[in-house]
Amino acid sequence: MPDNPVNHEIPDEILSAFDRKLFSGAYSNTPHIRIDKGNRSLPRLNKIVDTIEQVVIKTGLSDGMTISFHHHFRGGDKVINMVMDVISHMGIKNLTLAASSLTTVHSPLVGHIKSGTISRICTSGIRGELADEISAGLMDHPILIHSHGGRARAIETGKIKIDVAFLGVPTCDVYGNANGYTGASACGSLGYAKVDAHFARKVVLITDTIAEYPNTPFSIHQDQVDYIVVVDQVGDPKGISSGATRLTKNPRDILIGSLAAKVIACSGYFEDGFSLQTGSGGASLVTTKFLREYMEQQNIRANWALGGITAQMVKLHEDGLIKRLLDVQSFDQEAIRSIGENRYHSEIDASYYANPLNKGCAVNKINVVVLSALEIDTEFNVNVLTGSDGVLRGASGGHSDTAIGSGLSIVVAPLIRGRSATVVDQIKTVITPGSTIDVLVTDRGIAVNPRRPQVAEQLRRCKLPVIPISELKEKAQKLAGVPEPIIFEKKIVAVVEYRDGTILDVVRQVQA
Amino acid sequence: MDRTRLRRSMLYVPGNNAGMIRDAAIYHSDSIMFDLEDSVAYRQKDAARMLVFQNLRTLDFEGIETVVRINGLDTPYGREDIRAMVKARPDIIRLPKTDCAQDVQEVEKLIEIEERKNGMPVGTIGMMAAIESPLGVINAYSIATSSDRLIGIAIGAEDYVTAMKTARSASGVEILYARSAIVTAARAAGICAFDTVYSDLNNEEGFEAEVRLIKQLGFDGKSIISPRQIKLVHDVFAPNGKEIAFAERVIEAIEEAKAKGSGVIAVNGKMIDKPIVERAISTLERADAAGLRDYSSPAEGVLHA
Structure with missing residues (x-):
């Protein structure tokens, strides 16, 4: 179709006064526009590219750039390995891999690090063979561990500049409207991916299901998306989520969870309209269950719950005990179903969730959070990253974000795990500063941070077994003994960034 | 030895499971019963005895009553169990499969010998007896009055129902007589009465019905096989x-x-x-x-x- 510039006279001084160029045709300055409208049988306007290799070429990805991925497919993720295999095959080197988190399924990355395809990594968590290898000194540059809020902050402020985001989505339409709760690989919220889609220079969606246009309601918008590649499968549903997160039958987790629920009920924060976040760990889920009993007994409803949403939270929401859910990550099938069905189960992105430097994130408004710990020291500093052997095996996640933002942060952990004490003199890695942790609930007693004397007083009045954390440490030491110290090399394998972007700790290579 | 203490829940812990022994105290049952008998395979009897011995001497059970179920004197392990356990000083030694007063008295003699050997006041270790046969049920009162050390008697239902040529049922009608006989004998003798275990862990309703039944019959408490059962027992036994x-x-x-x-x-x-x-x-x-x-x-x- 020929383009028709308008032949009206427009003085040059107008153009310069308004700092504009002269109209040169309706089709000349806008990409993504259908130019030939003459034939209905023409392929529809779309952004679909045939292969990952073609899309990599189109994005202009080259040596030294930064690529990003999200972890909403958790242990079922197929996207990272699929894309990295292609990139590696194309011979692109020295990339920075900026994933929101990495799991045990990502061990093939070891090969891509060895081949020089990946030279730097930033992530919230790391596990399995990849973590073992990195702990053993695989990489020349230490990896950077950030919190979920810290990652959003880094991306928004340009500390992490994503050149190309490869975002796996359960469904999208041909123009790039994507959501997470439909399709065979449904994962629920796309909260972490939304930040990448917003800020990356080029955005590529990878999907196994093309939905009708417009794929509403959508989490990632057509105006953010450059290209789409359709593949056989983006995720394995079995690894993406369990059916419904099951309540544990482990008596110790039940004990800890029931104590944590009582701590909440007695803390002074438990009143009509309160808000909470609990995790997906065994004791955390039990906490939610017991808290329900207190809520029903005392006719207390929560206004909202935050975070990784589980079947327990959905049940409370659907039974009218929690009015609203803010969901950055959906942990199970029930949560995935609910985010599609329930009007007040809302998807939020990682910045809304926890970015410390935006104009207000949700963690700042939460009343009570229940968190886990691998280790905690007598100053209440928490390690959720490295195991008792000093090897990387965890995730920073929203731990430090929610701890500081909440009114009451409760850590739940068994005092002895396997043969190791959880409460120790010195933890291996600090992820969350003790000054942001209020209460520690263990199976052998509860400790309250001395900076919260009123909370301690409240709990004592409810006959909860509150003891100094130093006594918990001694109890643990008496049972488990003091382990031989782990010998670390000089080499630093990971750097822990606090949510505000400062460096909080480093992880060193473990001596073989 | 305390005859009057509260004994609503007696938690079974297999004597060969180090992790369970270590954590047994955190659930705050009224008593913990370390088992050297039926939950321990023959080839692990020595290891279990050693493990329970060391743990009783090392761990702090925070005031929870400690009980050890020993093997019977008709087995190759019973005497060795008594020798080791008296030295380890649990609060109570529990006899399995007690048919008559003499069964209790034979064990008592051996306990006394060991107490003297270890320089402990005679009578330090209490005893309880499990009645698990029709003969034991008939002899319940003479068993209950057979020794000053006895703090209570318990019914063990599995062997009993087999001997009675029946099987356990949801209503428990097949052991109603035995339960009544044992609780009556215990009351007549002024000691405690304990009910048998409920082994279907996932049937909470059935468990609650049984706990309500035995409370109504007059039992002091119940043997339990999982920490998950403690709360319900304590809730049922809690006065309104x-x-x-x-x-x-x-x-x-x-x-x-x-x-x-x-x-x-x-x-x-x-x-x-x-x-x-x-x-x-x-x-x-x-x-x-x-x-x-x-x-x-x-x-x-x-x-x-």
Whole structure:
């Protein structure tokens, strides 16, 4: 179709006064526009590219750039390995891999690090063979561990500049409207991916299901998306989520969870309209269950719950005990179903969730959070990253974000795990500063941070077994003994960034 | 040895499971029973005995009563169990499969020998006996009165129902006689009565019905196989608000009568006699154990107290 510039006279001084160029045709300055409208049988306007290799070429990805991925497919993720295999095959080197988190399924990355395809990594968590290898000194540059809020902050402020985001989505339409709760690989919220889609220079969606246009309601918008590649499968549903997160039958987790629920009920924060976040760990889920009993007994409803949403939270929401859910990550099938069905189960992105430097994130408004710990020291500093052997095996996640933002942060952990004490003199890695942790609930007693004397007083009045954390440490030491110290090399394998972007700790290579 | 302490829940812990032994105290059952008998395979008997021995001497059970179920004297392990366990000093040694008074007395003699050998006052270690056969049920009273060391008798239902040519049922009608006989014998002898285990862990309703039944029959408590069963037992045995209030009034009335030097005690115009006082004391004990006295529950106003 020929383009028709308008032949009206427009003085040059107008153009310069308004700092504009002269109209040169309706089709000349806008990409993504259908130019030939003459034939209905023409392929529809779309952004679909045939292969990952073609899309990599189109994005202009080259040596030294930064690529990003999200972890909403958790242990079922197929996207990272699929894309990295292609990139590696194309011979692109020295990339920075900026994933929101990495799991045990990502061990093939070891090969891509060895081949020089990946030279730097930033992530919230790391596990399995990849973590073992990195702990053993695989990489020349230490990896950077950030919190979920810290990652959003880094991306928004340009500390992490994503050149190309490869975002796996359960469904999208041909123009790039994507959501997470439909399709065979449904994962629920796309909260972490939304930040990448917003800020990356080029955005590529990878999907196994093309939905009708417009794929509403959508989490990632057509105006953010450059290209789409359709593949056989983006995720394995079995690894993406369990059916419904099951309540544990482990008596110790039940004990800890029931104590944590009582701590909440007695803390002074438990009143009509309160808000909470609990995790997906065994004791955390039990906490939610017991808290329900207190809520029903005392006719207390929560206004909202935050975070990784589980079947327990959905049940409370659907039974009218929690009015609203803010969901950055959906942990199970029930949560995935609910985010599609329930009007007040809302998807939020990682910045809304926890970015410390935006104009207000949700963690700042939460009343009570229940968190886990691998280790905690007598100053209440928490390690959720490295195991008792000093090897990387965890995730920073929203731990430090929610701890500081909440009114009451409760850590739940068994005092002895396997043969190791959880409460120790010195933890291996600090992820969350003790000054942001209020209460520690263990199976052998509860400790309250001395900076919260009123909370301690409240709990004592409810006959909860509150003891100094130093006594918990001694109890643990008496049972488990003091382990031989782990010998670390000089080499630093990971750097822990606090949510505000400062460096909080480093992880060193473990001596073989 | 304390005959009167609260014994609502006796948690079974296999004597060969180090992790379970280590964590047994955190659930706050009234008693913990380390088992050297049926839950331990023959080839692990020595290891279990050693493990329980070391743990009893090392761990702090925080005031929870410790019980060891030994193997019978008709096995190659019973005597060695007694030798080791007296030295390890649990509160109670529990005999399995007790058919008659003599069974108790034979074990008592061996315990006494070991106590003397170890320089312990004779009578340090208490005993309890499990009755698991029709003969034992018939002899319940003579068993219950066979030794001053006995703090209680228990029914073990599995062997009993087999010997009775029947099987366990949901209603428990097949052991109703045995339960009644044992609780009656225990009461006549002035010692505790314990009910058998409920092994279907996932049937909470059935478990609750059984706990309510045995409480109503008059048992002091129940042997349990998982920490998950403790709370329900304690909840069922916890007195309700009305019972607590009445018990408190009874005790107050006694104090008042004492102060006045009066011998006659009345509450709400009714005479209070000895059984009512005893029941009031036991009610308040159970109320305290359930944490029901100086605050009702977080459900009722602690927050704003």
